[in-house]
Structure formats: structure tokens, C-alpha cells
Amino acid sequence: MQSSARRAAFVAGAACLLSMALAGCAGLGAAAAPELVVRQLATQRWQALLAQDFNQAYAFASPAYRQIHTPDYYRSQRQQTPVKWIAAEVLRVDCAGEKCTVRIQLESKPVVPFPFRGTITSGIDETWVLENQQWWMLEPL
Numbered sequence: 001m002q003s004s005a006r007r008a009a010f011v012a013g014a015a016c017l018l019s020m021a022l023a024g025c026a027g028l029g030a031a032a033a034p035e036l037v038v039r040q041l042a043t044q045r046w047q048a049l050l051a052q053d054f055n056q057a058y059a060f061a062s063p064a065y066r067q068i069h070t071p072d073y074y075r076s077q078r079q080q081t082p083v084k085w086i087a088a089e090v091l092r093v094d095c096a097g098e099k100c101t102v103r104i105q106l107e108s109k110p111v112v113p114f115p116f117r118g119t120i121t122s123g124i125d126e127t128w129v130l131e132n133q134q135w136w137m138l139e140p141l
Contacts, residue, residue, distance in 0.1 A: 018138050034095040038135050040126045042102045045137060046088035062129060062136035069139075083108035086119060098130035 003139050009058060041060060050091035054075040056065070061074065087107040104124050127138040 021090065025072055034100055034130070034135070035093040038100040038102060039090050039093045040140065041138070042090050042104065042126060044092070045092075046070060046104065049078065050088060060137045061139045063131065065139040065141060068141055072115055074139075082110065082112050083120065084111050091123070100128040100135070102126040 043058050045060040048054070048060075055071055057078070058071045058074045061069075085106060085108050089105045090102060091105050092103040100126065104126060106120075106122050106124060108120050108122070109118075110120070128135050129138050130136075
């Protein structure tokens with residue numbers, strides 16, 4: 001009976017830790033290590049872009065960008081990309097003060113007629129900035 005109670009307590013504790021960890025990712029703010037927060041946000045943004053959920057990806061754009069450009073504009077810009085994004089991975093996050101540079105490795109395929117039919121691996125750098133205690137992707141205005 002005692003091992004059964006221990007097992008139940010262990011399972012309950014593990015479930016609690018897991019739920020706190022999952023909730024913590026969503027609630028990470030400026031108080032957490034910036035590199036961890038920005039890595040999670042950049043990963044979520046790229047997951048949205050890969051799924052072509054442009055409204056969700058737009059929500060990561062800085063408030064200044066969203067004041068100037070509508071979600072429809074953002075969507076049209078992303079849909080004009082001459083490649084289909086296959087995969088994205090955050091390789092590195094370097095932060096200094098209220099600015100982080102994120103290195104993303106992209107896997108893509110050309111969507112326009114092109115003799116090359118394989119997958120292209122490339123890297124891009126993104127800039128994320130802290131504004132009002134929240135990190136935002138700095139899209140070109």
C-alpha cells in the first residue's frame with residue numbers, strides 16, 4: 001500500500017512539474033533568461049510560418065510593424081517568397097540588453113520553375129527586441 005501511495009505521489013508530482021513547465025513556456029517574460037525566451041518565441045513563430053498560419057506569425061511582429069502593416073499585407077509578403085519552407089531550426093540566440101540576434105537554419109524548396117529540384121539549406125539572422133517587457137520580432141518596416 002505504501003509503494004502505491006508513493007507511486008501516486010510521484011505521478012502527481014511529475015504531472016505538476018510538466019504542467020508548470022508547459023505553462024512556463026507560454027508565460028516566459030522579460031524576467032527569464034532572454035536567450036531562452038527568444039529561442040522559444042522564434043521557434044513558435046517559425047512553426048506558424050511553416051504551417052502557413054500567417055495570422056499567428058504576424059502576432060510576433062513588433063507593435064510598430066503592426067501599426068503600419070495589416071495582417072493581410074504580412075500574409076501577402078510571406079506568400080510571395082519564391083521558396084516553400086520545409087523546416088526551420090533556431091541554431092543560436094545572442095542577446096545584449098534589449099536586443100537579441102537569432103540565427104535560423106532554413107530548409108526550403110524552390111516554387112518557381114528552376115532546374116534545381118532539391119532542398120536548399122540556408123541561414124538567416126533575425127532581430128528580436130524587448131518592448132514593454134515583451135520580446136518582439138523586428139520585421140523590416
